[in-house]
Amino acid sequence: MGLLFHDHLHDxxxxxxxxxxxxxxxxxxEIAAVARRVGDGDDGDFHTAWIEAGDRLVTEAESCAAAGHDNSARELFLRASAYYATAYHPxxxxxxxxxxxxxxGKQRAAFDAGLAIGDTPVTPSRIPFEDTTLPAYLIPAPGHENSVRPLIVFTNGYDATITDMYFASAVAALRRGxxxxxxxxxxxxxxLYEQNVPLRPDWEVVVRAVIDHAVASPIxxxxxxxxxxxxxxxxxAPRAASGEHRLAAVVADPGQWSVAAxxxxxxxxxxxxPEVLDDPLSMSAQDAEAIMSAVQAxxxxRWKLVSRGFWVHGVSDIRELFAALDEYTLDGIGERISCPVVVTAAENDPLARGAGVFGDRLGDKVTLLRFTDAEGAGEHCEMTNRTLLNRRVLDRLDEILAPGSHT
Incomplete structure (x- = not known):
């Protein structure tokens, strides 16, 4: 596909x-219209164009809500949330x-407004965690609001948000029950944005608090x-499964045994x-400067390592970033995963290159789902064919969670 946006990063x-x-x-x-509005503009123009698109949808949503068109209002608020979420990545x-x-703030307000509309309004909740709380949404499957059903807990990665995860994954799962x-x-x-709490490798600690919160719900x-x-x-997600054993299954899209590698x-x-790779903090000032010159060019x-990487990990230089990344590995702990693991690997996704390690280490606990260019699903997280990804993953989860299943 050719570029919709002139700038590669904007695209x-x-x-x-x-x-x-x-x-x-x-x-x-709507996406194409935003791209035309941005044109040859800079990051500020990209931000403004997406904000304008979101504002337009919110205005229409409010009009629909006032006229009693609840379905339209819900759809428009939620879509506006996705546009606001896109606005600030650069x-x-x-x-x-x-x-x-x-x-x-606009994204969260629109998302909350959309979820609040309907026969069973969904309200935001807070999960106690150490000395703070995590924002969360428990969304019941339509038609099963008062039924005890299986739950999928969705966890993001570096820069997606709850809104992104809702549309990319949760809507399909909700439709499936x-x-x-x-x-x-x-x-x-x-x-990250408001509490300035950086990422941490021990995701089992995070997910333990989330599961404690989830099991308190009667549904x-x-x-x-x-x-x-x-x-x-x-x-x-698999890191969490290595230490949180109340999980019936874990999905890794794509499977990454070792970010450190x-x-x-x-x-x-x-x-x-090799000696510096073993101890990144020993990197010489000359080497650090040479790497940063290449990154800045x-x-x-620059966006992935500096704008995102430094910020998300709470570090201030390239040495500290490499040292932080060195902690993200399942070596020595991945074998503790006791539940079935569904691993995806898209053909052109560099992050999926090591997906086969899960099968090597965990044997028949692992289902490896491969996605190809020929299917239109060969890129990172199968983003050009999420319907295929969701269908295959949910089919496998249906099998794993079926009564009497031992797969």
Whole structure:
């Protein structure tokens, strides 16, 4: 597919919502209109165009709500939330851009307004966690609001939000009859933007608090709780399953046994010797400066490693980032996973290259689902064919959770 947006990074961010079209989170014409509005503009123009699109939908949603058109109002509020969520990706970084915080506030307000409409309104909740609370939404499957059903807990990765996860994953699961729980953990959404809480590798501690919260609900079947993670969540979810054993299954999309291995490969590509890869904090000032010069010269790499990486991990230089990434591995603990694992691997997704390690280490606990270019699903997180991804994953979960199943 050719570029919709002139700038490559804008195109990466701006076409992400294409995946949400089948689930009501976007429409192609609206995305294309935003792209035309941005034109050759900068990050500020990208932000403004998406905010204007979201504001337009909110205005229409409010009119629909006032006229009693609840279905339309709900759809418009939720879609506006997705557009606000798209607006601020180029603004990532520390210190936090005030425009990001404003857009995130609009996103949350629109999402909450949409979920509040309907026969069974969904209200935000808070999960006690250490000395703070995590934002969360327990959304019952339509038609099963008072029924005990299996639950899928969805966890994000580096830069997606609850809104993104709702459209990319939860809508399909809700239609299938699964209750869904969405939350922000450390380093994600509200926890990063407003509370300045960085990411942490011990995701089992985070998920333990989330499961404690979930099982208190009378509509949740405590024997059929699934944890599903996408993007970096494809590492965080199995990491959580290594220490939280109330899970009936875990989904890793894509499966990433060791983020640390990818970071070491990147360091090696930059010419770092093995002894520095073993101890990134020992990196010389000269090597650190050379790497940063290369990173700053590549807009995509600069965004991933500096704007996002430094901020999300709460670090201030490349040495600290490599040291932080070194902690994200299942080596030595992954074998503790006791539940079935559904692992995805898209053909062109570099993060999926090590997905086969799960089968090597965990044997028949693992189902590996491969996705290809020929199916239109060969890119990161199968974003150009989420319907295929969701169908195959949910079919497998149906099998795993079926009464009497031992698969």
């Amino acid at each position: 990466e961010f701006g076409t992400w919502p294409l995946a949400y079209i089948p689930y009501g989170g976007a429409d192609f014409g 603004l990532y970084g520390s210190p936090v851009d005030p425009r990001l915080l404003t857009a995130f 699964y209750h869904c729980l969405l939350f922000d953990g450390p380093g994600q959404g509200e926890m 949740i079947d405590p024997e059929r709780i699934v944890l599903s993670g996408w993007s970096l969540g494809g590492h965080l 990818g970071a070491r490969a990147l360091g090696a590509a930059f010419g770092l010797p 590549d807009p995509a790499l």
